[in-house]
Amino acid sequence: MNIGIIGCGNISDTYFNSQKIFNNINIISCSDLKKDISDKKALEYNVKSQTVEELLKNKDIDIILNLTIPSAHKEIIIKSIENGKHCFSEKPLAINFNDGLQIQKISNEKSITIGCAPDTFLGATGQKARTLIDNNEIGKVVLGTFNIMSHGMEDWHPNPDFFFKPGAGPVFDLGVYYLTQLINLNGSINSVFATSGTASKERIITSQPRKGEKIIVETPTTLMGVLNFNNGSKIQFFCSWDVWNHTHSNIELYGLEGSMILPDPNFFSGDIKVSKKNNNWIKINNDKMLLGIPNLSDIGGSKVANYRGIGLSEMVDAITNNRQPRCSLDLALHTLEVMEGIIKSSETNKIINMTTKTEKPKILDENKIQSLKK
Numbered sequence: 001m002n003i004g005i006i007g008c009g010n011i012s013d014t015y016f017n018s019q020k021i022f023n024n025i026n027i028i029s030c031s032d033l034k035k036d037i038s039d040k041k042a043l044e045y046n047v048k049s050q051t052v053e054e055l056l057k058n059k060d061i062d063i064i065l066n067l068t069i070p071s072a073h074k075e076i077i078i079k080s081i082e083n084g085k086h087c088f089s090e091k092p093l094a095i096n097f098n099d100g101l102q103i104q105k106i107s108n109e110k111s112i113t114i115g116c117a118p119d120t121f122l123g124a125t126g127q128k129a130r131t132l133i134d135n136n137e138i139g140k141v142v143l144g145t146f147n148i149m150s151h152g153m154e155d156w157h158p159n160p161d162f163f164f165k166p167g168a169g170p171v172f173d174l175g176v177y178y179l180t181q182l183i184n185l186n187g188s189i190n191s192v193f194a195t196s197g198t199a200s201k202e203r204i205i206t207s208q209p210r211k212g213e214k215i216i217v218e219t220p221t222t223l224m225g226v227l228n229f230n231n232g233s234k235i236q237f238f239c240s241w242d243v244w245n246h247t248h249s250n251i252e253l254y255g256l257e258g259s260m261i262l263p264d265p266n267f268f269s270g271d272i273k274v275s276k277k278n279n280n281w282i283k284i285n286n287d288k289m290l291l292g293i294p295n296l297s298d299i300g301g302s303k304v305a306n307y308r309g310i311g312l313s314e315m316v317d318a319i320t321n322n323r324q325p326r327c328s329l330d331l332a333l334h335t336l337e338v339m340e341g342i343i344k345s346s347e348t349n350k351i352i353n354m355t356t357k358t359e360k361p362k363i364l365d366e367n368k369i370q371s372l373k374k
């Protein structure tokens, strides 16, 4: 299957490079609202540069890879469907639940497959933790916490405006990794309750090339609350870009037989810690699993595992074999409803009940991953 990229910004290199990792990702063309950006990537990766309309009409393309900003996701996904092309989109699926429902309706009508990031839950840590939970290592999960705390995104991204607009903020931009991981581990969510705040109404960009420019904040930068899961468990969350420093864990799950600490689900690997009842923590390293082997150096020089593209590769395999992908529309739509519910609850001071449910995605075993790797 041939893939065409729409949106050639910051994350596009990761997807172009995923062709070197997975054997069924074949990008043949790219486009962007800004022609010079698309031309540059096309030259760098030896693909065609087209306008968005040309790319959507290109008969050689089977799948659109949507790497535009969140506010453009719905438009590009729907245009892909209208042009008879499957679409894998970066997260979030859309900036509100209603848009997500429209995507679902039209994709069902046209029998087109839609997949959506994040795919990090398919990494070594997500899959190992899922196996441990399914094997009852900590018993039934009853409680938990997740924490995302930093001081925002204006210090690294070259165009950080979208992080502070509806469809982003700490829940839509980063919470989506945590929520997807938790749904993978613990099933779907029944209701949410949240409160929110915005410590600074304006942000000053400190990254290049727009250093010194002002961003007006249009979505809350702190959201705190509780997720009630359909299995009866409750998970407390704290998502903020108003915190300079802290010592909280990313995710902690408390079961009837023990506890589990998980690393940042924005990454594919990292140690899991498990304690049986009140015994000492046992560290579980996942660096030998196929999607845990370090393959990249981070800004600090540490080796990390980054296998973004597995969700797309697995979707290509799903379409070929006439089944739904693990990074499914159902999963993305449920996660979108939860994220919108968190914002709505914080605005109304009410518990928001979910109308969607999703199954835990099937485990992605090492044999399947091996068959997708180069």
Ligand SMILES: NC(=O)c1ccc[n+]([C@@H]2O[C@H](COP(=O)([O-])OP(=O)(O)OC[C@H]3O[C@@H](n4cnc5c(N)ncnc54)[C@H](O)[C@@H]3O)[C@@H](O)[C@H]2O)c1
Residues within 6 Å of the ligand: 006, 007, 008, 009, 010, 011, 012, 031, 032, 033, 034, 037, 052, 067, 068, 069, 070, 072, 090, 091, 092, 159, 173
């Ligand atoms: N940057 C990251 O590290 C990262 C990581 C994971 C996910 N993501 C997600 O990937 C998406 C893109 O992020 P990014 O960091 O690459 O953003 P970016 O701003 O660097 O790039 C987005 C590109 O999309 C183009 N674009 C916007 N609207 C368009 C439209 N209607 N048609 C065609 N092109 C359009 C813009 O011109 C821009 O070049 C976002 O949804 C983000 O949440 C980014």
